[in-house]
Amino acid sequence: xxxxxxxxxxxxxxxxxxSRYLNGYxxxxxxxxxxxxxxxxxxxxxNQMARGLxxxxxxxxxxxxxxxxxxxxxxxxxxxxxxxxxxxxxxxVCNSRQCLKTEEEKIRFLKEKRVDGIIMMPVSxxxxxxxxxIDDGTPVILIDRLLEGVEAxxxxxxxxNGSYKAVEEMIRLGHRKIGIIAGPADIxxxxxxxxGYVRALSDYMIPIDDSLILHGDYKKGGGYEAYQKFMQxxxxxxxxxxxxxxxTMTGVxxxxxxxxxxxxxxxxxxxxxxxxxxxxxxxxxxxxQPMNDIGETAARILLKxxxxxxxxxxxxxxxxTKILEGTSVKKLI
Numbered sequence: 001x002x003x004x005x006x007x008x009x010x011x012x013x014x015x016x017x018x019s020r021y022l023n024g025y026x027x028x029x030x031x032x033x034x035x036x037x038x039x040x041x042x043x044x045x046x047n048q049m050a051r052g053l054x055x056x057x058x059x060x061x062x063x064x065x066x067x068x069x070x071x072x073x074x075x076x077x078x079x080x081x082x083x084x085x086x087x088x089x090x091x092x093v094c095n096s097r098q099c100l101k102t103e104e105e106k107i108r109f110l111k112e113k114r115v116d117g118i119i120m121m122p123v124s125x126x127x128x129x130x131x132x133x134i135d136d137g138t139p140v141i142l143i144d145r146l147l148e149g150v151e152a153x154x155x156x157x158x159x160x161n162g163s164y165k166a167v168e169e170m171i172r173l174g175h176r177k178i179g180i181i182a183g184p185a186d187i188x189x190x191x192x193x194x195x196g197y198v199r200a201l202s203d204y205m206i207p208i209d210d211s212l213i214l215h216g217d218y219k220k221g222g223g224y225e226a227y228q229k230f231m232q233x234x235x236x237x238x239x240x241x242x243x244x245x246x247x248t249m250t251g252v253x254x255x256x257x258x259x260x261x262x263x264x265x266x267x268x269x270x271x272x273x274x275x276x277x278x279x280x281x282x283x284x285x286x287x288x289q290p291m292n293d294i295g296e297t298a299a300r301i302l303l304k305x306x307x308x309x310x311x312x313x314x315x316x317x318x319x320x321t322k323i324l325e326g327t328s329v330k331k332l333i
Contacts, residue, residue, distance in 0.1 A: 002045075004018050004019055007038045007042060010041070011031070013031050016131065019136065062113070062119070063120070064096055066121055066218075067098065068095045071274050072291055073121065076143060077295060078295060079291065083295070089303075092110060116306050118138060118141070119302060120140065122142060122188075125148060125187070134151060141153050141305075142155070144156055144188075144189055146188045151314050153302075153315050154314070155316075156188075158319065158321055159321075160195050164197075164199055165196075166269055166323060167201065173331045175239045177209075178197075178212065179212040180213055180214070183218045187218065189244075216247045218244045221246070221250055226247075227254040227255075231260070238330075239269060240268055241269045242271060244271045248270030269285050273324055285323070285327075285328050
């Protein structure tokens with residue numbers, strides 16, 4: 001018996017596009033013609049029962065995040081709720097705990113719950129399991145991170161430019177020895193933020209010093225060893241750029257424990273805007289991400305996909321970041 005994959009192979013069209021056509025979604029006319037011809041030639045039989053089930057809405061949305069305690073994800077979810085509540089949708093929030101295997105298990109769980117769509121923040125750059133559920137007809141919106149080879153909408157921030165502007169601000173204040181605590185290399189946002197750092201230094205003719213580039217996990221306590229290494233260097237950086245909320249807070253904790261004065265003994269530039277950063281003394285200079293807007297945008301796109309509106313698919317929405325000045329970066333000039 002022929003399958004969707006057989007139709008895909010014969011036409012050279014992705015299984016996701018074939019699946020959307022079979023579920024009544026609009027596809028390009030040329031693709032529609034090819035799919036129809038392949039269906040006829042292969043004698044492919046559409047599972048009408050499964051197709052009928054897909055048209056019944058559960059009015060639930062699955063949300064899959066790597067941490068339920070993270071400030072970033074909590075504010076993103078708040079943005080989703082503000083949009084989805086108006087359309088009478090409920091959320092089922094799952095925590096992948098930064099684990100790929102758990103992420104795969106939670107996706108299966110959400111599929112069993114017959115959610116109308118999924119909004120997720122992937123834990124790594126592996127996406128075959130995500131593409132499979134998309135091919136099965138479930139709309140998926142990626143947030144914060146892209147997955148190479150996965151045909152899905154995504155909502156991300158302009159991480160390269162955000163990081164670039166942060167480094168540019170440090171340079172403006174006279175810093176040339178700028179250390180960075182980048183995230184794991186297999187995380188899309190971490191790679192983009194490191195890219196912005198490198199670009200800024202290059203544009204300002206500052207040599208790239210590999211010893212000033214260290215990595216830390218994007219989770220609670222992440223980056224602690226990197227701070228230790230930086231501060232133990234004989235020729236240490238004058239400022240450290242922490243590229244997410246958790247690594248920023250790790251720096252605050254490390255410096256307090258070691259009686260190192262931020263803004264005097266060492267400068268610190270963070271990422272993500274939280275009330276905590278502004279309550280600290282000194283106030284942490286940071287890159288602001290529009291966290292609520294990320295959630296709202298992802299929810300709006302998902303609602304369109306649920307209603308079979310696949311205009312501009314797949315679409316990557318890049319939201320702008322801003323720099324919030326603080327007193328944690330010492331002026332050297």
